[in-house]
Amino acid sequence: MHLGLDNRVAFVAGASSGLGRATARALLLEGCRVAICSRSSERIQCAAMDLAREAGVPDDRILPLVCDVSQESMVRAALERTAQHFGQLNILITNAGGPPTGTVEDFSADDWRSALELNLVSTINLTRAALPHLRRAACGDNPLARILMVTSMSAKQPVPGLYLSNVSRAGVQGFAKSLSEEVGVEGITVNTILPGYTRTDRLTHLSEALAERKGLSEDDIEAGWADQAALKRVGREEEFAAAAVFLVSEPAAFITGVALPVDGGAIKGLL
Ligand SMILES: NC(=O)c1ccc[n+]([C@@H]2O[C@H](COP(=O)([O-])OP(=O)(O)OC[C@H]3O[C@@H](n4cnc5c(N)ncnc54)[C@H](OP(=O)(O)O)[C@@H]3O)[C@@H](O)[C@H]2O)c1
Structure with missing residues (x-):
């Protein structure tokens, strides 16, 4: 299948390791230019060098950025830098680390605030910063504008002991569905992807x-x-990445507002 991703520009958050890194690699292999971010300069530089080697692409196809996605000013600067460096932005993939585990009494109000900032507010701020660029990418001769939010299977089936995740992911699902309704008319798709273990x-x-x-x-x-x-x-990282790449591809143009589990069948509900 032709995915239509050649020379598109993607921003992948939380990409020095794990699912973000695997998704960045899969996008590079499809011909995208990719900005990746994490909190650590050393880890993100290292990931960029390794990714260029693994995907067999020149270093200038990948832009490593230091950005803590829970900090709004860093998020704005990272998105601006990406659009300026590559001249456009077609794809936003929101992602970060996961919050700690515990029982209901283990967490303070500050723990709740931090978890919501890490997984919910960061998603909203990344989206707000990316939207002006995505709106431009949705117009013109060869339009493609996609938002994909990494959440968790806990959004559909809360995981015991993962209170902080269970709550913040549900918020992201509400945000994604609302946004898909608002920006659909502009040709921007908004979906979420729910990794299982x-x-x-x-x-x-x-x-x-x-x-x-x-x-x-x-x-x-x-x-x-x-x-x-x-x-x-x-699951394996590359199995997650394959689904993520499809959802931001050209052939996925009529898919929006969906929450796709990539969980090997761990969620037991019918829908
Ligand atoms: N793996 C699973 O089984 C699974 C299942 C369900 C849901 N999830 C969720 O999927 C997401 C990704 O999981 P993963 O397994 O890939 O995690 P991971 O291996 O821990 O990777 C997380 C990535 O996010 C970066 N990161 C963490 N906090 C950040 C921040 N504040 N700002 C910017 N970057 C940040 C980390 O880089 P630095 O440390 O360099 O900043 C790292 O690159 C998480 O939210 C996780 O809870 C994962």
Whole structure:
């Protein structure tokens, strides 16, 4: 299938590792120019060098940026820099790390605020900063303007012990659906993608934390996760990335306002 992504410009947040990094690599392989960001200058520079090598593309196809997505001023600057550097912006992929696990009494008001800033407010601010550029990309001879928000399967089926994630992801789903209604008339699509358990640094940290809390081994925790999926395994980053790339591609032009789980069948609801 021709994905129509050659020379398009994408901004992928939270891309020094994990799902963001894998998505940036898949976009580079499809011919995109890609800006990637994370909080750490060292990690994002390293990721950019590795990604260029892995995708077999010149360094100038990738722009590494230091940006903490929970800081509005950094978000604005990063999006401006991307559009200025590459001359346009076609695709925004919002993403960041995940919040800590715990029971309802483990979290202070500040913990709640930080989690909402990390996963909900960041998504809204990234979108607000990207919209003027995406509106331009939606016009003209070869239009393509896409927003894809990384949330979690916890948006459809809350995960025990992941209160902070369960709540903030639901907020992102509400934002995405509202936005898809507003900007659809302009030709901008807005979708969310809901990873299930997928092998990344985040999953390793989660299994360490849960193993300690429950007095089990990390292998037991991971086996439990695999067992929840219809496919009886955890996912691979590249499987997530393939779905993400399709949702921002040209052939996905009539898909908007959807929440796509990439979870191996872990969510048990009908819809
Ligand atoms: N993997 C799974 O099984 C799974 C399942 C469901 C949902 N999710 C969600 O999907 C998202 C990505 O997960 P992942 O597994 O890829 O996590 P990961 O391996 O921990 O990667 C997170 C990425 O986000 C960056 N990041 C963290 N905080 C940031 C911030 N404030 N500003 C900018 N960048 C930031 C990190 O880079 P720096 O540390 O360099 O800043 C890193 O590049 C998370 O929200 C996670 O909760 C993951």
